[in-house]
Amino acid sequence: MSERKTIPPATAPEAPGSAPALPEEALRIAAGYAFAGPALDLGALVWGGECRADAQIRVPLSMLNRHGLVAGATGTGKTKTLQLIAEQLSAQGVPVFLADVKGDLSGISAPGEPGPRVEARARDVHQQWKATGFPAEFYALGGIGQGIPVRATVTSFGPLLLSKVLGLNQTQEQSLQLIFHYADTKGLELIDLKDLRAVVAFLTSDEGKQELKSIGGLSTATAGVILRSLTAFEAQGTSGFFGEPEFDTAELLRTTGDGRGVVSVLELAAVQDRPTLFSTFLVWLLADLFHDLPEVGDIDRPGLVFFLDEAHLLFDDASKAFLDSITQTVRLIRSKGVGVFFVTQTPKDVPGEVLAQLGNRVQHALRAFTPDDRKALKATVKTFPDSPYDLEEVLTGLGIGEAVVTVLSEPGAPTPVAVTRLRAPESLMGPVPEAELERAVRASAAYGRYAQAVDRESAYERLAERPAGAKGPDEMRAATRARKDAGGRREPREGREERDSLVEQVAGSGVFRSLARSLGTQIGREITRSLFGTARRRRR
Helix, strand or coil: CCCCCEECCCCCCCCCCCCCCCCHHHHHHHHCCCCCCCEEEEEEEEECCEEEEEEEEEEEHHHHHHCEEEECCCCCCHHHHHHHHHHHHHHCCCCEEEEECCCCCHHHHCECCCCHHHHHHHHHHCCCEECCCCCEEEEEECCCCCCEEECECHHHHHHHHHHHHHCCCHHHHHHHHHHHHHHHHCCCCCCCHHHHHHHHHHHCCCCCHHHHHHHCCCCHHHHHHHHHHHHHHHHCCCHHHECECCCCHHHHHCECCCCCECEEEEECHHHCCCHHHHHHHHHHHHHHHHHHCCCCCCCCCCCEEEEECCCHHHHCCCCHHHHHHHHHHHHHHHHHCEEEEEEECCHHHCCHHHHCCCCEEEECCCCCCCHHHHHHHHHHHHCCCCCCCCHHHHHHHCCCCEEEEECECCCCCECCCEEEEECCCCECCCCCCHHHHHHHHHHCHHHHHHCCCECCCCHHHHHHCCCCCCCCHHHHHHHHHHHHHCCCCCCCCCCCCCCCCHHHHHHHHCCCCCHHHCCCCECCCEEEECCCCCEEECCC
């Protein structure tokens, strides 16, 4: 840990928008960022090649649930911008979620280190820089990497997101939805990948052929493709991502006793070779939040700001249903107090329907070395409001830690485009030592809740233990009831207490709701499916 050190600004900054020495056009830009309510400080205006520290560029706290985009070429400072925004949100009492693809955001928990570059930047932008660490929790997908394990059940993940990670086409995706529907209606709980594989294998077996026909619209060939895709997916070492205990996304909404928002850092460096998997898991977290959170309308500060890094991976080869679901989630989750920031290289990476809903923009430098680069540059310029800057020239000439900014003002109108020299983060700009990170992970109360995986009875066990001659779940339940009526008992399984499956009890009671009415089924806990086909079980 570094000693805390404060670097005062060269001179006391004037109120935003009050820079009398600025040219008229620059004054108009500065006035657009003079907000009355709480705001995050991004940096200072650059005009005429000079940093005008009297003109501070800010973003209203109340507008951060109107979503945003942080874009720019590799090495232009996007990660430091995320860190800067996350720090200030935490200080204002807003929880933050960060996807740490490169493994260098753990430093947000430790005070930064002063040095000549930090001191120079603080003087340039009139920043009173103080080395500060912020409260953080560290997570890792399936426990791969350093962090508290994050898992999802297959039922919760849903067919739409799973189709994305399996690389299924539209027909196969629709078929997988039918398989999930079958499992729900038959009370076959899909906890991990072996459960889903067992259900598909059963449906493609001689015993399950009649069940397969009853689903309708699902061919044996398509079911076989899905089964092979699942098997190949498991062979890649992905089974640890699915299972129980399932991660409760309410963990992401915590604040500390002193009122600061907790920064949840999901470490993805260990799985960065599986970009489609981790990017889709990020969407699952977002869909789960959307499903669970209440409507809050317009509020003075967001309840959570969620940064989706490597956002282009979400949209590569995505089905229309997947894109429609993302678009609708982004549109609607604002009213639940959640702001979503997409982080990528160019606005072109984000579909137009989604881009249109991103009210806050921080665009770092772009490169224009190839005809495709030039085309992307021109497309990026067209996404900004009219500006006195020559944005094509500006965007290719920005330095590290500089960006073109436009945000939503407090009344909800776009602010003038402002070339901005950004502030320096106050936390450590780099990873904390591994030993220190490991201590933080194991000291967390959440570690005890999620560290140990649990494998309870679910679809795999039920199908493996079906009585001889039982051709499907309905006959399995009938056989179970017959044994009970005759006073029969199930043979105990080694290492387990004798019990009747809760799923069997409930499924046998006939208490079901129609999935066609989008209300899911009752299998012990209410399951409902949201926009992404994800299911949520009532919190215990």
